[in-house]
Amino acid sequence: MQFLKLPRLLMSHVRRIHLHSQPLPLPSESTYRFDGIDDAVALFHRMVDMHPLPSIVEFTKILGMIVKMKYYATAINLYTLMEYRGVVPFTVTFNILINCFCHMGRMDFAFSVMGKILKWGCQPNVVTFTTLMKGLCVNDKMLDALYIYNEMVARRIWFDDVLYGTLINGLCKSKMGKTRAAIQLLQNMEGQLVKPNLVMYNTVVHGLCKDGHINEARVLCSKMIVQGIFPNIFTYSSLIYGLCRAGRRKEVRSLLNGYCLNNKVDEARELFNLMIERGEQHDVINYNILMNGYCLNNKVSEAKRLFHRMIERGEQPDIITYTILMHGYCLIDKVDEARKLFQGMIVRGLVPDVWSYNILIKGYCKIERVDEAVNLLKHMFLKNLVPNIITYNSLVDGLCKSGEILDAWKLVDEMHYCGQLPPNVTTYNILLESLCRIGHVDKAIAIFKHLIFERSFAPDVWSYNILISGCCKNRRMDEAMNLFNQICFKNLVPNIVTYNILLDALCNGQQLDKAIALLIYQIVDQGISPNLHTYNILINGLHKSGRPKTAQKISQYLFIRGYHPDVQTYIINELCKGGYC
DNA sequence: GTAGGGTTAG
Numbered sequence: 331m332q333f334l335k336l337p338r339l340l341m342s343h344v345r346r347i348h349l350h351s352q353p354l355p356l357p358s359e360s361t362y363r364f365d366g367i368d369d370a371v372a373l374f375h376r377m378v379d380m381h382p383l384p385s386i387v388e389f390t391k392i393l394g395m396i397v398k399m400k401y402y403a404t405a406i407n408l409y410t411l412m413e414y415r416g417v418v419p420f421t422v423t424f425n426i427l428i429n430c431f432c433h434m435g436r437m438d439f440a441f442s443v444m445g446k447i448l449k450w451g452c453q454p455n456v457v458t459f460t461t462l463m464k465g466l467c468v469n470d471k472m473l474d475a476l477y478i479y480n481e482m483v484a485r486r487i488w489f490d491d492v493l494y495g496t497l498i499n500g501l502c503k504s505k506m507g508k509t510r511a512a513i514q515l516l517q518n519m520e521g522q523l524v525k526p527n528l529v530m531y532n533t534v535v536h537g538l539c540k541d542g543h544i545n546e547a548r549v550l551c552s553k554m555i556v557q558g559i560f561p562n563i564f565t566y567s568s569l570i571y572g573l574c575r576a577g578r579r580k581e582v583r584s585l586l587n588g589y590c591l592n593n594k595v596d597e598a599r600e601l602f603n604l605m606i607e608r609g610e611q612h613d614v615i616n617y618n619i620l621m622n623g624y625c626l627n628n629k630v631s632e633a634k635r636l637f638h639r640m641i642e643r644g645e646q647p648d649i650i651t652y653t654i655l656m657h658g659y660c661l662i663d664k665v666d667e668a669r670k671l672f673q674g675m676i677v678r679g680l681v682p683d684v685w686s687y688n689i690l691i692k693g694y695c696k697i698e699r700v701d702e703a704v705n706l707l708k709h710m711f712l713k714n715l716v717p718n719i720i721t722y723n724s725l726v727d728g729l730c731k732s733g734e735i736l737d738a739w740k741l742v743d744e745m746h747y748c749g750q751l752p753p754n755v756t757t758y759n760i761l762l763e764s765l766c767r768i769g770h771v772d773k774a775i776a777i778f779k780h781l782i783f784e785r786s787f788a789p790d791v792w793s794y795n796i797l798i799s800g801c802c803k804n805r806r807m808d809e810a811m812n813l814f815n816q817i818c819f820k821n822l823v824p825n826i827v828t829y830n831i832l833l834d835a836l837c838n839g840q841q842l843d844k845a846i847a848l849l850i851y852q853i854v855d856q857g858i859s860p861n862l863h864t865y866n867i868l869i870n871g872l873h874k875s876g877r878p879k880t881a882q883k884i885s886q887y888l889f890i891r892g893y894h895p896d897v898q899t900y901i902i903n904e905l906c907k908g909g910y911c
Numbered sequence: 912g913t914a915g916g917g918t919t920a921g
Binding site: 385386387388390391393394397420421422423424425426428429455456457458459460461462463464490491492493494495496497498499500502527528529530531532533534535536562563564565566567568570571613614615616617618619620621622625648649650651652653654655656657685686689 | 915
């Protein structure tokens with residue numbers, strides 16, 4: 331009866347094989363080569379019909395190859411058939427099965443195979459646990475990884491290098507930001523038989539660089555070198571990437587008009603040059619990382635010079651190189667320059683993708699040339715490129731900023747009713763922000779409620795920030811506080827931007843003591859880091875109200891808690907000391 | 912026997 335439970339897909343294979351295939355002997359040397367999945371499935375079916383049955387090793391080999399072809403569901407179905415026909419599986423077969431479930435995101439089934447392993451009298455081994463661990467990491471269930479650890483300890487299974495590698499990679503990539511746990515793991519390995527390797531170090535170095543901890547990354551590199559493990563192209567790439575990012579603090583950029591005083595992109599360049607001088611292997615990716623660093627730090631001309639140098643040296647720019655440069659030009663509103671690069675890319679035989687179109691569309695929208703953006707959208711359709719949500723959101727934003735809010739709504743309604751690419755929270759936030767910007771806060775709040783009821787709109791903290799800011803600007807503090815309280819009811823957490831909006835409103839309303847209380851009892855107490863805006867709002871507010879001493883006290887209060895004021899606050903404080911304020 | 916990990920860019 332179990333046969334009836336086999337999926338239809340498998341049944342069709344079964345029927346086909348019985349009707350058309352002649353029994354063929356197994357390849358004698360037990361190495362298989364398949365033209366495609368059908369070929370592999372056909373052989374598997376012939377095998378389950380043989381008398382006597384081939385060994386489990388042969389079945390397992392084929393299952394392994396099917397998994398390599400990424401046909402996970404097929405492998406599971408074939409396993410079921412095999413088991414039904416009386417072939418006795420062993421640990422390796424089960425490991426393959428677990429891998430399939432992990433790839434399909436079915437961790438529950440993957441764990442249930444553990445029960446199966448024991449039922450068949452087999453023992454799980456380090457591969458079993460590594461496979462489960464990888465599945466947990468990929469499916470973002472890092473907390474359950476502890477289970478694996480406990481089970482391995484209980485069963486006295488030693489960690490090998492693959493297991494360590496899996497765990498380190500999982501920790502660095504986890505959404506919970508567990509890079510420090512990965513560093514700890516590297517340290518723990520010091521006394522073990524299994525030694526950390528270059529890839530493990532590179533994974534952690536990149537994790538640190540990605541999170542902006544460039545100095546820690548450098549320390550780790552030094553440790554690595556002491557242990558006789560030398561950096562390679564990946565290590566350099568991550569460090570250059572990290573340095574480029576370190577010089578780029580969003581709030582510093584916006585406040586200091588693009589002049590970054592703590593710019594590390596020059597250090598990134600030095601490292602890049604060093605890498606080349608040392609004769610290290612380098613490629614288009616290294617150039618792209620540095621070019622992007624220049625672009626994001628408002629040094630597009632430097633990026634362009636690097637682009638020419640790259641071509642002179644015979645390195646071929648790719649689609650990402652062009653997109654990076656186009657983005658750099660769009661950031662400084664030189665969209666025509668970006669367009670020239672776009673054309674240049676096509677002349678070189680490169681095919682623009684959705685991403686490169688999106689950069690240009692966003693660029694045109696930003697400089698309020700929405701017609702050009704719409705033309706590009708039409709181009710995309712002609713080229714059979716499918717626009718994504720970013721394409722549409724850029725257009726919606728462009729239409730709003732050009733004052734064509736009705737057209738923007740029309741587009742969003744089309745997205746909603748068409749259903750192929752429904753609007754997301756960002757789309758609606760763009761619309762809400764446009765309404766608040768032109769002072770239609772009542773309308774924004776009404777639409778906000780309507781969207782929640784009618785379109786199952788799930789607002790995020792940004793949706794609330796937009797509305798709260800709208801209320802504050804219109805001196806409607808009660809409504810702003812009401813919305814602020816709603817955030818927690820929705821299981822959302824206010825962020826530093828939410829607080830900055832409220833602080834700004836309180837300072838503007840001369841309610842400085844309330845602002846200070848908010849800083850001390852809500853922001854700092856809840857462990858939220860104040861940013862440069864927080865300092866400026868409060869320190870400026872206190873100075874403007876003639877309370878420079880309180881301003882200094884607040885600075886000190888934050889300083890001793892590890893929050894350091896930034897350049898702008900420092901300048902303001904210095905100016906005030908000199909009596910310029 | 913045979914299964915498991917791994918590093919860089921928009």
